[in-house]
């Protein structure tokens with residue numbers, strides 16, 4: 001039996017290697033035929049006319065350039081019809097090299113899943129992978145070869161609008177999610193008809209923009225870069241990611257686009273990445289504005305030498321690379337390497353064999369938003385909703401309720417539910433379930449559900465208050481749906497204030513004053529600040545942006561059809577002044593033991609040090625007891641491991657899921673270590689009264705970190721082992737020692 005397995009593995013390895021060699025031979029056969037102009041053409045990417053997801057740098061006629069073989073890829077061309085038409089033009093070029101079609105399929109194509117930050121709150125890796133899988137199936141059926149996802153930037157600053165696009169603040173959780181999304185997008189094998197190339201972005205450290213201001217500079221130690229920001233990129237690469245995208249920011253003074261350390265030393269050197277790197281929109285040309293490149297030619301030279309293979313929308317390569325090579329400023333070998341990397345992916349995707357393999361109208365119709373995709377989106381969405389507060393078990397909604405008011409600016413909104421980076425279906429929103437529709441359809445017909453908008457999202461008119469108060473007073477319970485608009489987060493949407501916009505919190509106060517109990521649903525692409533609501537409202541649900549099944553998923557949770565299980569992937573601050581605030585911080589030499597312990601301590605004089613809600617926090621309609629923590633040993637040598645187990649019991653009356661979180665603290669190190677770090681978790685389901693044993697392994701890897709020489713090491717010493725329901729809700733703990 002063993003021999004047969006070994007033979008099978010050897011066969012697989014040799015066939016894969018043989019296939020790769022065959023592709024390399026085919027790539028070289030094409031490369032030999034190409035002129036320098038055609039080679040540079042492969043490094044040039046345009047957006048579709050009139051469709052931009054960045055500053056438009058000039059919609060010069062592209063058809064001629066396509067026919068001349070001056071374009072290697074297009075983005076924002078959507079649908080079988082349009083991709084077929086543009087591919088047909090490109091195939092009129094001399095060598096008939098097919099185009100790659102890229103698209104920001106970030107959280108779904110037509111079936112829209114919750115924004116990635118919401119999905120991260122589920123801590124459900126299988127569901128997250130499934131969401132990416134469905135997105136890939138629909139995108140591939142629509143002629144798309146390549147998605148510019150997953151975005152794996154660690155986000156510790158909610159002022160930054162793009163936290164909505166990632167997996168939050170934690171490196172361990174973010175790395176697992178990055179890998180899951182790559183696997184979901186790329187499926188079993190690139191070249192399969194339902195697989196799209198992933199694109200890991202934004203390389204690197206874009207989420208650490210100073211002030212949370214998008215595109216701003218990033219300045220950090222190499223140790224922080226390696227320990228906190230790079231691991232999700234490496235996890236995505238290890239999961240087989242086909243491409244990377246660099247980032248707009250300068251990192252320690254050098255724009256990522258021209259950053260050899262990032263792209264040559266780390267990505268293509270140490271990590272041996274064999275795919276290709278696309279620049280982010282215009283980022284090559286933007287190096288002039290950065291004050292790094294004197295002109296387009298200098299920018300093109302710096303970028304290609306640093307490892308940026310394809311130029312998205314800056315035209316720097318198109319305009320300058322041929323001359324730079326002819327003048328000997330850029331070696332032809334550098335251009336050839338970039339072209340090989342791109343052609344290799346086109347061969348792997350099967351585009352040379354059949355440039356129209358992803359252009360099948362029938363498959364497109366069958367795939368988009370079919371029943372199984374809708375079910376997957378609803379499942380992901382309900383698992384993404386975080387229950388922040390539930391006093392007196394106001395939720396789930398009691399069956400005895402006969403008059404419910406649904407009030408707020410987002411109750412009847414439809415497209416808002418899609419969140420930022422969703423793909424707009426031209427003149428069709430019928431597939432999106434509004435919050436009103438979802439709840440109306442779920443509640444018994446004889447339950448009266450009344451509506452009032454109350455106010456706008458961001459305007460200051462209070463004209464709707466009176467009607468809202470009237471509706472509230474006539475009901476037994478009020479559900480309010482408030483928050484940002486979908487485009488208040490996302491790219492280029494950093495906010496200095498994170499308060500609920502407009503007069504929404506005033507409306508909440510006014511409705512609260514009627515004495516009718518209120519459940520508040522908050523929709524946003526980031527952590528918001530809503531202190532009065534958090535202090536005074538009995539029940540609060542954070543629904544992020546849930547996608548096209550929003551109404552159904554919200555109804556599932558509010559009615560108790562689904563017991564909320566999500567946990568925050570990002571810390572929620574009490575005030576903007578606390579930012580950046582994250583759970584795995586260092587202790588400092590003067591840690592404040594409590595909010596009253598401020599005298600000459602690392603604390604604020606005017607605000608608590610604690611967050612409003614901590615990383616890993618989220619309630620359930622039931623409760624869980626943790627006990628009986630046992631370790632097989634408390635001292636381990638470097639090559640050993642410690643087995644840990646504990647019992648978790650559902651002590652409430654609802655079946656539910658719990659995310660059991662394992663945190664470690666290295667008490668002393670050759671560099672200071674965080675007060676705790678997430679090292680593992682289990683999401684378990686428990687019936688009322690049921691107990692399960694949860695097991696974890698602590699090995700050297702989990703005790704390791706980068707020392708001041710950037711060595712990945714585990715140092716002998718004492719570690720706190722903490723297991724809990726949130727980073728600030730540790731239920732059981734022990735102390736272990738690495739000898």
Ligand code: GLC
Nearest residue numbers: 053054104148201280281491
């Ligand atoms: C945008 C984004 C990037 C996206 C690209 C194409 O500016 O920064 O994430 O993939 O341009 O839309």
